[in-house]
Each structure stands twice: as C-alpha cells, then as structure tokens.
Amino acid sequence: MSLKPLAVALAWIEAANQRDLxxxxxxxxxxxxxxxxxxxxxxxxxxxxxxxxxxxTLESRRSFARGGSVVVEQHGVWRSPETGDVVGVADxxxxxxxxxxxxxxxxxxxxxxxxxxxxGLTGSDExxxxx
Numbered sequence: 001m002s003l004k005p006l007a008v009a010l011a012w013i014e015a016a017n018q019r020d021l022x023x024x025x026x027x028x029x030x031x032x033x034x035x036x037x038x039x040x041x042x043x044x045x046x047x048x049x050x051x052x053x054x055x056x057t058l059e060s061r062r063s064f065a066r067g068g069s070v071v072v073e074q075h076g077v078w079r080s081p082e083t084g085d086v087v088g089v090a091d092x093x094x095x096x097x098x099x100x101x102x103x104x105x106x107x108x109x110x111x112x113x114x115x116x117x118x119x120g121l122t123g124s125d126e127x128x129x130x131x
Contacts, residue, residue, distance in 0.1 A: 006127060012106070095119045
C-alpha cells in the first residue's frame with residue numbers, strides 16, 4: 001500500500017509527538033536529513049538522539065503539498081526532557097521531503113512562508129485534508 005506524502009509526513013509528526021521511536025524509524029529513510037536552526041545532521045542514529053532530547057510537540061494546523069514536498073504549519077511546545085516543564089512555545093512550520101513511504105528530509109522553520117519557499121510550494125498548494 002502506498003501512502004500519499006502528506007499522510008507520511010503527518011504520521012511522522014504523530015510518531016514524534018508520541019515519542020514512538022519504532023514507528024518514527026519505519027517512516028524515516030535510514031539517511032534522513034534533519035535540518036534545524038543550528039545546521040543539518042543525517043542518519044537514523046541522529047534522529048533517535050534528536051527525539052530523546054528535543055522535547056518538542058507539534059500541533060498541526062494547515063498543510064501544503066505537491067509531489068513529494070510537504071509543509072505543515074504548526075504550534076510547537078518545547079518541554080524540558082528532565083522536568084517536563086514548558087521551556088518554549090512558538091508557531092513554526094515543518095518542511096518534509098517524502099520519497100515512497102519515507103521522510104528523507106525534515107526541516108523546521110520559524111514561519112510558514114519560509115518553509116513554503118524552501119519547498120517550492122505556494123499558498124495554492126494548501127490541502128483541503130485536515131492537518
């Protein structure tokens with residue numbers, strides 16, 4: 001069964017939010033690129049470490065997709081992995097590159113406009129499916 005890129009990206013977000021490492025690994029390319037404010041890292045071992053320390057939960061709001069490019073506008077909450085206390089809150093956007101049933105690139109942006117630009121998407125690519 002082949003999943004649409006948007007479905008793969010949303011399942012990936014759900015797995016990350018639930019800290020479901022096994023599911024997240026199944027949805028990720030072994031050489032996944034993870035791009036953030038501090039640069040780019042690659043590989044499933046790095047993804048494992050990122051999931052353990054990020055403390056990030058993303059509430060999806062709107063989504064945009066064309067081909068294997070997906071952008072999801074979100075509300076992010078960062079919590080301390082040690083205490084669970086909220087340490088940050090922001091509206092952000094995530095850009096995904098999906099090939100087959102795997103996320104090959106995940107990149108976080110401070111706003112949806114920057115994510116859309118990086119993905120080569122526009123407002124007309126907004127999906128009618130709920131995020």
